[in-house]
Amino acid sequence: METENTADILECCKCHVTLESRRTDFVYLNYNFHVDVPRCPKCGQVYLPKALVEGKMADVEMLLEEK
Amino acid sequence: MRRKPSGLPKRQHIELLADALETSRMPSAGGGFDGAVFDSCAARAFPAMRASVRRLAQAAGARIHELRLHDREAQCCGWGGHIQASNPALFDRVVADRVEADPSPYLVYCANCRDTFRAKGKTCSHIIGLVFGLEETGSAPSIREKRENSLSLVSSLLQAFWGESHERPQTAANPMNLQYSPGLQQKMERLLISEEVVVQGIKLAEESSVKTLNRDSGEYTCSYREGTVTYWIQYSQKGTDHFNVHDIYCHRMHILGEAE
Amino acid sequence: MSMSDCHTQSLCPVCFRLLDAEYEARGDTVHLCKVCPEHGPFSVPVWKRVPGTPNFEVWRATRRIPAPPQHPATRVHKGCPFDCGLCPDHAQHTCNGIVEVTSRCSTACPVCYAQASADKGGNPSLETIRQMFSALASASGPCNVQISGGEPTEREDLPEIIRMAREFRFGLVQVNTNGLRLGVEPGYAAHLKEAGLDSAYLQFDTLEGEACRTLRGKDCIAEKLAAVEACGKAGLGVVLVCTLVRGVNEGTVGDLLQWAVCQGKHVRGLHFQPAAAFGRFPKGMESEGRITLPELMDLLERQTGGMVRIEDFHAPSCEHPLCSFSATYVRLDGNLTAARAGSCCSASHPLLDNAETSRISRNFTARQWASPRSLPIAQYDDFDRFIADFGTNFFTLSAMAFQDALGLDIERVRGCCIHVVTQAGRLVPFCLYNLTSRDGRSLYRSLPDHEQPLSERLEQA
Numbered sequence: 001m002e003t004e005n006t007a008d009i010l011e012c013c014k015c016h017v018t019l020e021s022r023r024t025d026f027v028y029l030n031y032n033f034h035v036d037v038p039r040c041p042k043c044g045q046v047y048l049p050k051a052l053v054e055g056k057m058a059d060v061e062m063l064l065e066e067k
Numbered sequence: 068m069r070r071k072p073s074g075l076p077k078r079q080h081i082e083l084l085a086d087a088l089e090t091s092r093m094p095s096a097g098g099g100f101d102g103a104v105f106d107s108c109a110a111r112a113f114p115a116m117r118a119s120v121r122r123l124a125q126a127a128g129a130r131i132h133e134l135r136l137h138d139r140e141a142q143c144c145g146w147g148g149h150i151q152a153s154n155p156a157l158f159d160r161v162v163a164d165r166v167e168a169d170p171s172p173y174l175v176y177c178a179n180c181r182d183t184f185r186a187k188g189k190t191c192s193h194i195i196g197l198v199f200g201l202e203e204t205g206s207a208p209s210i211r212e213k214r215e216n217s218l219s220l221v222s223s224l225l226q227a228f229w230g231e232s233h234e235r236p237q238t239a240a241n242p243m244n245l246q247y248s249p250g251l252q253q254k255m256e257r258l259l260i261s262e263e264v265v266v267q268g269i270k271l272a273e274e275s276s277v278k279t280l281n282r283d284s285g286e287y288t289c290s291y292r293e294g295t296v297t298y299w300i301q302y303s304q305k306g307t308d309h310f311n312v313h314d315i316y317c318h319r320m321h322i323l324g325e326a327e
Numbered sequence: 328m329s330m331s332d333c334h335t336q337s338l339c340p341v342c343f344r345l346l347d348a349e350y351e352a353r354g355d356t357v358h359l360c361k362v363c364p365e366h367g368p369f370s371v372p373v374w375k376r377v378p379g380t381p382n383f384e385v386w387r388a389t390r391r392i393p394a395p396p397q398h399p400a401t402r403v404h405k406g407c408p409f410d411c412g413l414c415p416d417h418a419q420h421t422c423n424g425i426v427e428v429t430s431r432c433s434t435a436c437p438v439c440y441a442q443a444s445a446d447k448g449g450n451p452s453l454e455t456i457r458q459m460f461s462a463l464a465s466a467s468g469p470c471n472v473q474i475s476g477g478e479p480t481e482r483e484d485l486p487e488i489i490r491m492a493r494e495f496r497f498g499l500v501q502v503n504t505n506g507l508r509l510g511v512e513p514g515y516a517a518h519l520k521e522a523g524l525d526s527a528y529l530q531f532d533t534l535e536g537e538a539c540r541t542l543r544g545k546d547c548i549a550e551k552l553a554a555v556e557a558c559g560k561a562g563l564g565v566v567l568v569c570t571l572v573r574g575v576n577e578g579t580v581g582d583l584l585q586w587a588v589c590q591g592k593h594v595r596g597l598h599f600q601p602a603a604a605f606g607r608f609p610k611g612m613e614s615e616g617r618i619t620l621p622e623l624m625d626l627l628e629r630q631t632g633g634m635v636r637i638e639d640f641h642a643p644s645c646e647h648p649l650c651s652f653s654a655t656y657v658r659l660d661g662n663l664t665a666a667r668a669g670s671c672c673s674a675s676h677p678l679l680d681n682a683e684t685s686r687i688s689r690n691f692t693a694r695q696w697a698s699p700r701s702l703p704i705a706q707y708d709d710f711d712r713f714i715a716d717f718g719t720n721f722f723t724l725s726a727m728a729f730q731d732a733l734g735l736d737i738e739r740v741r742g743c744c745i746h747v748v749t750q751a752g753r754l755v756p757f758c759l760y761n762l763t764s765r766d767g768r769s770l771y772r773s774l775p776d777h778e779q780p781l782s783e784r785l786e787q788a
Contacts, residue, residue: 009283010279010281013276013277013280024322025322028321033320040279050299050314053317054316065154
């Protein structure tokens, strides 16, 4: 996953600090996941890349929403 | 609207229209229509409404027949559940199934059915258009246009029939100057993302500085949550209150332990 | 207490005369009641509502768009249930076609709906069986097929039968078995898998020796455990099937479930079948011996300390609501969690299209009851793992209430999606095929398979 590289070029505009790849927890329809995504090491602000959201995340959501 | 005017009978507008047209014998212009009635799924519970549509259509000179699943067994056109946004492939299959159920044009009485079918190239007429001989061409209204139209209608009705003025909420009055990248507004329409989300999201991000900067591209990314959906807006600043919106993507999954 | 829409039709359990019948609530139990002009009144408990379990009327309320057979084999003559084949009035497509390849079974259990035994007649030839598969495929398209009997594994040519089944486009090929040969003979499970078998519908009533002896004539639990293991190694899906008899094994349903959940991923579900009065059956089926669906729901919740809950269970959308309940769970570390949503839309009085629900049910069964296959994607994170494994760790918990001559409801029968294929290639709903009268006379099963529909034979008699 490209988050390792992505985080380097991202800066939190509140804390003026470079983002780091950190474990982040997600929950949807009673299922829990954790994935490493860029986050501000100070305030915890999350950055989700488009490829993740429109890719795997969308696939997981659709599978969970399946009845 | 803050309160409903009292004294109106509890009936659906289509029934009232059917009654009104029958009594006043207004000329109707539906003679050219020959097709199937596509019932609104919401009308499964309203037999009088369903019957009124058929009465109106026939009085207007249209030739109508029934689909295999009609009236109480009417199927959803595909709009329901906003699956268009959450599962586009399923949405396409559902709409195709409905559209292919009968080769003839459809007569609908729900604007969502109309827009859903038109977008897939199915010939269909709305009962109001049929009865009043309205030209119904062109693409479906955008999310903003639909909202604008509804609010305009509310204002007109309140003024004309109740003598009330209507305070229009500031909707997409667009205090910001937003320039969307090519194709983005179509993407937003497809995913049912209103411009309001972009405006609020950027406004909040700019006020709080809760946004991230991509040092390479100079692009900002912020998130904005409304209800179950979290939107990610990628934009850059052109000037004061002037932004280029590059992209927007969204998800229903909930992030735990975000920053405030 | 009066109920809306409680009228239906049934049969006299003595003479099979068609009777008007009614669901009647007496206290917490709904009974099916009818009166034969010749043999008097009959009534059996159908739904005993334990506190916390669903209300009979609510559970039963679905409107269905019937799905008549595309190729009915018989015409309507005397009317349901005498014209099976299927006749044009049948209201649901085939999800599971049952092909009985033998009436023989050396275990000859005390409880057996098919009344199988070691000395039961000749086996149908391979050619006959091929014709049965062909008739099923023509009538029902890509349904699931269950090779049944008697005990199919007692036929040496079972692998050949399985290969033959695979030539047709059935969704799932499953064998209904006591598991003894699978457990005892090394390599047998692999042999069946190689022939094209997907799944074993494995008789598994209990983990207690005494109960096993009562139901099956001997303690064969070790062999059955070995069968579960052998199927896992061979890549066969296993559905455990428990016949429930009051006073014998209803006190251990929780234990059985908790054990099942700890077995490998290949154990796809546990299916309960409260005993009914057809074939060979235990005493007490006229009243106190019956276990109704809500009672079982309650037993499961209580005996698992709430690992499964009554509210998880939902009515079927394929067969008639009174026929079963089920829940699908995710199995994780010996626990069942995250029960998945059941049927959708308008929670009260949903409208279901039988053609669609049978298709969905058939596809779900075909995926769920075969052994799971992981998608070969690179698995970096939780999302990847979820996508790869999705569906592999589902566990279905279900129960089916069979209809005997006492509880037969014509409306339920018309909606049946489990059809037995006769040697003449006709399809008969499962409960009707196995129906026996009070003195053991069959409605369909033992009758010689003439070309005439049953109703014409009745007229001539």
